[in-house]
Amino acid sequence: MKERLEELRNEALxxxxxxxxVKELQDVRVSYLGKKGPITEVLRGMGKLPAEERPIIGQLANEVRESIAKSIEEKQTQLEKEALEKQLREETIDVTLPGRPNTVGGPHLLTKLIQEIEDLFIGMGFxxxxxxxxxSDYYNFEALNLPKGHPARDMQDSFYITEEILMRTHTSPVxxxxxxxxxxxxxxxxICPGKVYRRDTDDATHSHQFTQIEGLYVDKNVRMSDLKGVLNTFAKKMFGEDREIRLRPSFFPFTEPSVEMDISCKMCHGEGCSVCKGTGWIEILGAGMVHPNVLRMAGFDPDEYNGxxxxxxxERIAMLKYGVDDIRHFYINDVRFLKQFHHA
Known part of the structure; x- marks a missing residue:
């Protein structure tokens, strides 16, 4: 049995x-030191040996085990070191090579435009x-001179959650x-920027969700000429100093008198083209003097205050300023479209 153990030691080493x-090394470990290995089989036959030989054989078997295990451990350390050295040789980094530039994103076109408009009006004291x-239905409609049953409510097809709660159709409640x-x-x-929601038809100029920016100035002795001055400054800063504006009579339930503001077409400079449909003007926004009923419901005395x-x-501002022909481009998250305006 001693000879067999020595023979197994030599084979394993x-x-x-x-x-x-490392894989071949692990195979050796399993073959010789595993539960079904030859050394274990030798030890199972120790019961047939005389009692005085058993301690000797047991000690020898442990020495053989330790010798093989130590040899495997040393060999594994050597193989791992060689593998690391090989990897370091093959993966050498040339630090003199130029770096790869990181792709830097930018704000969404609408986000950037809204910030630009905010900065413009903040500069005017807003x-x-x-x-x-x-x-609530009250702030979205009633507080804005649109009581229940008012026909002008049909101008805004709304998303109602309950009879009294809905997704706001404009930022006027603010x-x-x-x-x-x-x-x-x-x-x-x-000024009140934010998202609004309406059940509009699915075409190139409408969306069920879009953004609005509304402005309000209430004080004593506010005049229509003040409104025109603010809007004229906005148009020139946003579209160019050569832009002209005009105010046309219109109707909104929460303003009286009400106007639509047009800007002169930048394509034809007012002479008429396909962009402005031959008129020389492009509609840009709605405005007016705050209706006395709106002031009164908000707690202001319309005899003392106006605005x-x-x-x-x-979206419409961006379409006109950057020549975008479909409002849906702003919301489909096409990187090819958005990247065009990172430096706009």
Whole structure:
């Protein structure tokens, strides 16, 4: 039995020496030191030996085990070191090569445009106000001179959640809420950017969700000429100093008198073309003097205070400013489209 153990030791050490990788080394470990290996089989036959030989054979078997295990461990350390050295040789980094530039994104075109409009009006003394997108019927309609059953409600096809709760159809409720907070004391000078929701038809100029920016200025002795001056400054800063504006009579339930503002067409400079449909003008936003009923419901005395309001769609502003022909381009997240405006 001693001879068999010595023979197994020599065989194992020879195979360890010849192993070329860690996998072959592990195969040697399993073959000789595993539960079904030859050394274990030798030990199982120790019961047939005389009692005085058993300790000797047991000690020898442990020495053989330790010798093989030690040899495997040393060989594994050597193989791992050689593998690491080979990897370092093959994966040498040339630090003199130029670096690869990182792709840097930019703000969405609408986000950038809204920030630009905000900065413009902040420069004219306005503050930015926000409000909930899920709104009550009162603030969305009634507080804006649109009582239940008013025919002008049909102008805004709404997403109702309950009979009294809906997705806001414009940012005008923010104006009503802000005026209430002032408790009948001016001035109130705000712009209200945000998302709005309407059940509009699916075409190139409408979407069920879009953005609006509305403005409000309430104080004593506010005149229509003040409104025209603000809108004229906006048009020239946004579209160019050569842009002209005109105000046309219109109707909005929450303003009286109400106007539509047009800007001169930048393509034909007012002479008439396909872009402006031959008129020389392009409609850009709606505005007017705040209706006395709206002031009264917000707690202001219309005999003492008056004001003006205006509302625009950033999507329409962007379409006109950058020549975008379909509002849906802003929302399909096509990187090819968005990348065009990173440096606009």
């Amino acid at each position: 020879e195979k360890v020496k010849k192993a070329e990788n 503050e930015v106000a926000e409000g909930p997108e899920v709104e 104006q009503a809420r802000t005026m209430e907070k002032h408790e009948g004391k001016g001035p109130v000078k705000i 003006f309001a205006f509302g625009m769609g950033p």
